[in-house]
Amino acid sequence: MKINFPRIKWNVFGVVCGIVIVIIGHQLKNILHAASVAEVKVLLPFIKLIQIAVVSLYSLDSSASLYPPHATVHDGQTFDFIIVGAGSAGCVLANRLTEISSWNVLLIEAGDDPPGASNIPGLSILISAALPDWNYYTVDDGFSSQGLKTKSIQNRRGKMLGGSSGVNFMFYVRGNKVDYDNWAKEGIEGWDWNNVTTYFKKSERLNDKYIMKSESADLHSTKGYLGITQPDWNQKTKDYFNAFKEDGHQILLDYNGHQHNHSQKDD
Numbered sequence: 219m220k221i222n223f224p225r226i227k228w229n230v231f232g233v234v235c236g237i238v239i240v241i242i243g244h245q246l247k248n249i250l251h252a253a254s255v256a257e258v259k260v261l262l263p264f265i266k267l268i269q270i271a272v273v274s275l276y277s278l279d280s281s282a283s284l285y286p287p288h289a290t291v292h293d294g295q296t297f298d299f300i301i302v303g304a305g306s307a308g309c310v311l312a313n314r315l316t317e318i319s320s321w322n323v324l325l326i327e328a329g330d331d332p333p334g335a336s337n338i339p340g341l342s343i344l345i346s347a348a349l350p351d352w353n354y355y356t357v358d359d360g361f362s363s364q365g366l367k368t369k370s371i372q373n374r375r376g377k378m379l380g381g382s383s384g385v386n387f388m389f390y391v392r393g394n395k396v397d398y399d400n401w402a403k404e405g406i407e408g409w410d411w412n413n414v415t416t417y418f419k420k421s422e423r424l425n426d427k428y429i430m431k432s433e434s435a436d437l438h439s440t441k442g443y444l445g446i447t448q449p450d451w452n453q454k455t456k457d458y459f460n461a462f463k464e465d466g467h468q469i470l471l472d473y474n475g476h477q478h479n480h481s482q483k484d485d
């Protein structure tokens with residue numbers, strides 16, 4: 219077995235950076251509680267600077283790129299398929315289409331290869347402001363974000379190979395049954411919940427013996443490309459869950475299971 223020492227070194231570095239950010243973040247949270255608005259204005263660029271430094275340092279590992287070389291496209295060249303946007307959907311589509319080896323597929327992406335920092339689950343939550351983004355902001359619609367002085371919030375969209383999956387939080391959340399069925403009713407053939415569930419199952423490789431023994435086992439599969447696990451939070455979340463239960467809420471074993479798929483009108 220070949221051991222990739224540079225990658226191990228940088229992964230350790232990433233984890234250490236993550237821990238440092240959590241500690242700094244924790245301390246800053248305490249400071250921010252006590253700070254005035256003026257002080258917060260000074261601190262926020264400082265936090266962004268730390269985030270950019272972590273992303274830049276972690277991305278120095280250019281020698282061990284995980285990604286294939288870019289294609290060189292010539293004038294007049296033709297393709298069987300051209301996919302614009304190498305995000306979550308575009309990458310899967312390109313992968314599936316190239317399973318037919320005689321098909322020639324061009325995948326075009328506006329952003330670059332992702333920085334190494336985007337590969338560490340959980341780190342993106344702490345440094346998302348410094349990851350490649352389209353910098354979209356909502357407009358003042360006179361209704362939302364009215365409590366903010368700018369009356370606008372940032373709407374993050376990843377700009378890199380992998381798209382928004384390079385900044386996202388990696389929760390495996392399927393859409394709601396009612397939404398899919400409504401789309402189908404409105405004429406979008408094939409998007410009803412039964413049909414999309416076939417593809418959710420086809421893509422999923424669930425590693426959770428409790429869910430696979432539960433009543434929602436029929437909604438899952440263990441053989442797809444997309445590996446899914448549940449973190450074992452043990453005691454850490456017990457108090458929160460007990461508090462939710464006391465408040466009359468149900469704790470679901472599987473938030474993609476049958477119980478999840480009810481209409482909001484049922485609430």
Ligand SMILES: Cc1cc2nc3c(=O)[nH]c(=O)nc-3n(C[C@H](O)[C@H](O)[C@H](O)COP(=O)(O)OP(=O)(O)OC[C@H]3O[C@@H](n4cnc5c(N)ncnc54)[C@H](O)[C@@H]3O)c2cc1C
Nearest residue numbers: 303305306307327328374377378381382383386387388389
């Ligand atoms: C901060 C954040 C957290 C999230 N957390 C979760 C989560 O925990 N779980 C979950 O299920 N979902 C989450 N999501 C949502 C999920 O990431 C997106 O729904 C999903 O990635 C969308 O996939 P997509 O292929 O439609 O678009 P994207 O992945 O955004 O891909 C679009 C790609 O197209 C490229 N592109 C756009 N225009 C052009 C152009 N003209 N030419 C070339 N390329 C172009 C973009 O650069 C991008 O790479 C989150 C999203 C964000 C932003």
